[in-house]
Amino acid sequence: MVRHIARTLAKMIITLFVIVTLVFFATRLSGDPINYVVGQGITQEDRELLTRYYGLDASIWEQYVRFLGSFVDGQFGLSFVERRPVADIVAERVWPSLQLLLSGIALTILVAIPLGILAAIHRKSWIGSAVMTVAFIGYAVPNFVLAVFMVLVFAFTLNWLPVVGNSTPWHFIMPTITLSGALIAALTRFTRNAMLDVLSQDFMRTARAKGLSEAVVILKHGFSNASITILSVLGLQIAGLAAAGNVVVEAIFAWPGIGALLVNAAILRDFPVLQFAVLAVAFAVIIVNGVIDIAYAYADPRIRLGRA
Amino acid sequence: MTRFLATTAIATVLAGSAFAVELTVGAANVTGYVDPGRDHSNVGSQFYYNTFDTLVEKNYDKLQGEFRPSLATEWTLVEPTVMELKLRQDVKFHNGEDMTADDVVFSLNRMYQATFPPYQVRSRDRLANFEKAEKVDDYTVRIHAKREEPLWETLLNLQQVMIIPEDYTKGLTGDPKVAENDDFEAFSLKPVGTGPYAITQLVPGETLVWERFDDFWGEKAPLDKVTVRHMPETASRITALKTGEADLVTNIAPDQLALIEADPALKAAGSATALFHVMIMNANHPVLKDPRIRQAMSLAVDRDTLNEALWLGKAVVPSTHTMEEFGDLYMPGLKTFEYDPEKARQLLQEAGYKGEEIVYTSFPTYYTNGLLAAQAIVEMWKEVGINGKVNVVDKWTGGDADMMARNWSNPMYFADPFGSFGVMWAPKGPSESEGRFNTDEAYAESWERFRFSKDVEARKAAYAELMERISQDPPLLPLYRPFESWAMNKNVNWAPKPGHIPYVLDFRAGSISFASN
Numbered sequence: 169m170v171r172h173i174a175r176t177l178a179k180m181i182i183t184l185f186v187i188v189t190l191v192f193f194a195t196r197l198s199g200d201p202i203n204y205v206v207g208q209g210i211t212q213e214d215r216e217l218l219t220r221y222y223g224l225d226a227s228i229w230e231q232y233v234r235f236l237g238s239f240v241d242g243q244f245g246l247s248f249v250e251r252r253p254v255a256d257i258v259a260e261r262v263w264p265s266l267q268l269l270l271s272g273i274a275l276t277i278l279v280a281i282p283l284g285i286l287a288a289i290h291r292k293s294w295i296g297s298a299v300m301t302v303a304f305i306g307y308a309v310p311n312f313v314l315a316v317f318m319v320l321v322f323a324f325t326l327n328w329l330p331v332v333g334n335s336t337p338w339h340f341i342m343p344t345i346t347l348s349g350a351l352i353a354a355l356t357r358f359t360r361n362a363m364l365d366v367l368s369q370d371f372m373r374t375a376r377a378k379g380l381s382e383a384v385v386i387l388k389h390g391f392s393n394a395s396i397t398i399l400s401v402l403g404l405q406i407a408g409l410a411a412a413g414n415v416v417v418e419a420i421f422a423w424p425g426i427g428a429l430l431v432n433a434a435i436l437r438d439f440p441v442l443q444f445a446v447l448a449v450a451f452a453v454i455i456v457n458g459v460i461d462i463a464y465a466y467a468d469p470r471i472r473l474g475r476a
Numbered sequence: 477m478t479r480f481l482a483t484t485a486i487a488t489v490l491a492g493s494a495f496a497v498e499l500t501v502g503a504a505n506v507t508g509y510v511d512p513g514r515d516h517s518n519v520g521s522q523f524y525y526n527t528f529d530t531l532v533e534k535n536y537d538k539l540q541g542e543f544r545p546s547l548a549t550e551w552t553l554v555e556p557t558v559m560e561l562k563l564r565q566d567v568k569f570h571n572g573e574d575m576t577a578d579d580v581v582f583s584l585n586r587m588y589q590a591t592f593p594p595y596q597v598r599s600r601d602r603l604a605n606f607e608k609a610e611k612v613d614d615y616t617v618r619i620h621a622k623r624e625e626p627l628w629e630t631l632l633n634l635q636q637v638m639i640i641p642e643d644y645t646k647g648l649t650g651d652p653k654v655a656e657n658d659d660f661e662a663f664s665l666k667p668v669g670t671g672p673y674a675i676t677q678l679v680p681g682e683t684l685v686w687e688r689f690d691d692f693w694g695e696k697a698p699l700d701k702v703t704v705r706h707m708p709e710t711a712s713r714i715t716a717l718k719t720g721e722a723d724l725v726t727n728i729a730p731d732q733l734a735l736i737e738a739d740p741a742l743k744a745a746g747s748a749t750a751l752f753h754v755m756i757m758n759a760n761h762p763v764l765k766d767p768r769i770r771q772a773m774s775l776a777v778d779r780d781t782l783n784e785a786l787w788l789g790k791a792v793v794p795s796t797h798t799m800e801e802f803g804d805l806y807m808p809g810l811k812t813f814e815y816d817p818e819k820a821r822q823l824l825q826e827a828g829y830k831g832e833e834i835v836y837t838s839f840p841t842y843y844t845n846g847l848l849a850a851q852a853i854v855e856m857w858k859e860v861g862i863n864g865k866v867n868v869v870d871k872w873t874g875g876d877a878d879m880m881a882r883n884w885s886n887p888m889y890f891a892d893p894f895g896s897f898g899v900m901w902a903p904k905g906p907s908e909s910e911g912r913f914n915t916d917e918a919y920a921e922s923w924e925r926f927r928f929s930k931d932v933e934a935r936k937a938a939y940a941e942l943m944e945r946i947s948q949d950p951p952l953l954p955l956y957r958p959f960e961s962w963a964m965n966k967n968v969n970w971a972p973k974p975g976h977i978p979y980v981l982d983f984r985a986g987s988i989s990f991a992s993n
Binding site: 198199200203204206207208209210211212213214217218220221247249250251252257260316319320323324327329330331332333419420421422424428429431432436 | 502508509514516517593594596597600601657661662664665679680681682683705706707708709711712713714715716718719720721722870871872874884899900904905906907909910
């Protein structure tokens with residue numbers, strides 16, 4: 169188990185390093201920040217002046233080394249636009265994004281797993297078909313369409329829910345559903361399929377034959393065996409959610425999170441912020457995956473007990 | 477549940493009670509910093525006028541300049557190049573300090589004798605004629621120009637020379653006696669001015685909060701608190717207006733106006749912004765070297781059709797690089813840009829154009845309707861035989877040698893042709909410096925007369941010469957002044973004032989009120 173965790177950590181660090189490096193060089197190819205930070209249309213003389221001021225006159229390798237150095241002091245450099253430590257800027261934004269991500273994950277687990285189990289048990293009745301139909305539709309609808317639809321109905325027409333910001337619990341409803349909609353649909357299907365695999369196993373018949381109640385059979389013997397598959401799928405899907413989903417949701421619902429910051433930093437070519445924001449998202453994804461990895465190991469006794 | 481802001485605001489105005497009058501603005505963009513000196517962006521210009529004052533102010537209800545006292549109560553030329561200004565005596569900064577000549581000299585010299593690189597840039601393109609400001613006594617200052625200045629009031633009214641506190645700024649970082657670069661950087665996140673509203677919260681890019689400054693020297697601000705929130709999506713901004721989460725929202729595109737007008741609880745106010753969307757052409761590109769080809773590219777564009785199709789006819793198509801705001805220098809009779817496809821065909825033939833591909837580069841989203849205009853322009857080119865192609869790039873390519881044509885904008889930074897055409901197309905200015913525009917001695921000579929003649933007619937004549945040069949060897953075509961709208965709750969009475977530079981959110985006394993129903 170310890171060796172498994174150590175290996176997971178090492179993988180995480182290498183992945184982060186590769187991402188950091190890629191992002192550093194990719195941003196350098198995306199245009200000269202002077203055009204965006206200061207505005208277009210300045211003389212060559214002024215361009216050189218500002219290039220020096222923002223430290224962009226150094227060679228790309230020197231900038232890379234300086235960039236890696238900025239991890240050491242914990243400030244992650246200064247934003248070109250705001251001229252304050254990137255760490256401060258990102259810190260302002262991490263919590264709203266994380267709140268949204270966590271509520272999205274919670275909603276997904278609370279809705280998708282019971283639905284999936286339900287669909288598996290009632291696979292031959294209308295309940296199973298209904299659940300699967302809704303899940304297919306949910307999977308096919310892009311999240312921005314879902315968001316705009318909900319905004320149109322619940323805010324624009326009915327005026328039940330607020331649409332911008334994150335100041336009250338009411339503000340969480342539409343963004344959370346938008347963020348987790350496709351994930352709920354996907355996870356419901358995976359849960360159902362995983363459960364179906366397990367339900368047809370011999371040990372299920374044995375459990376029933378022992379005279380255990382149906383609930384215990386389904387949840388203890390059935391679900392805990394299916395959970396390994398479900399966990400790994402959840403990990404992969406959450407990664408996508410944190411990386412891409414937030415950007416769209418935060419733009420539509422004016423959510424003051426990392427996604428909004430990322431978009432703005434990309435438009436303004438605010439390299440230090442862009443780099444660190446991508447890094448923060450990557451970090452979140454890797455952490456979630458790491459946690460899932462360890463949970464996965466815990467759920468599978470072959471891994472937990474080191475007999476794999 | 478959330479329809480509280482506008483309604484409480486209105487109720488309190490009506491009842492005249494002690495409740496706060498608050499306003500929430502949903503803005504497409506919120507600035508990343510607040511420093512009037514270095515900023516000249518359309519996003520930033522929203523935020524300065526409520527917060528800061530200039531020495532000389534304009535009657536912003538009027539399209540054309542009518543200057544009046546602000547932080548300076550009177551000003552006289554004591555020598556041909558020296559202006560003496562008497563300062564208002566009862567002015568306080570938001571941090572409680574009194575404003576004196578020291579603050580004014582500091583604020584002016586931070587630009588006139590700039591050492592902070594972002595100030596140096598702004599100083600060079602518009603304030604190069606000013607040598608220094610000096611203190612005469614606590615409430616008198618003198619400003620020295622290098623040459624006789626025909627635009628004194630205009631250039632004292634600039635956003636870049638708004639007045640900021642000296643001691644406060646210098647004390648922000650490092651040595652409190654010295655103005656370091658970091659002081660100005662820190663100021664831009666903790667701005668302090670003398671205006672009717674103080675910025676009490678700034679989350680860069682996200683939220684800006686103004687609260688009424690009770691010690692303001694002039695008429696007190698009508699609102700207790702204004703919260704400007706970043707709402708990037710147009711649909712969300714409009715919805716927030718409907719749900720009452722915002723009372724006023726910015727940047728509504730013309731095709732969304734019908735939605736606002738259909739709702740009895742909402743209304744819109746708009747204007748043709750004092751800014752041109754332009755098409756620039758690279759005079760030094762091998763394919764475009766012959767001016768006749770660029771003339772043809774320009775003559776082929778039916779700008780009135782673009783206006784009808786993209787702006788519902790609400791944009792303004794100029795006959796030359798001129799705006800009504802220029803006052804005496806407004807020249808609507810001068811025609812240097814027109815639509816003449818027949819002439820375009822003829823010029824192409826004379827120039828021996830052989831169907832080389834001409835690429836029009838466009839930002840994907842930056843300018844409203846920018847990409848649609850690009851596609852339409854290339855189709856119009858096709859009509860006269862130009863083999864055009866649209867290239868979408870999310871990057872500024874104005875300085876690239878292989879750039880052929882692309883979209884750009886020329887804002888009016890201040891109400892004079894010098895503040896619009898002048899900043900971008902000066903001899904050795906940004907456009908020439910980027911290698912896509914050439915000037916010679918004759919152009920520079922016309923330019924000198926346009927910039928410095930004291931006689932308005934002489935300036936006009938010189939400007940007409942420059943426009944003629946531009947039309948003979950065109951580096952640009954001004955397409956139109958885009959139409960920009962704000963939408964608001966029906967009870968809010970607000971509209972952009974004609975005397976401001978584009979996008980200013982003006983909530984001073986007399987600029988906003990609430991209807992009684």
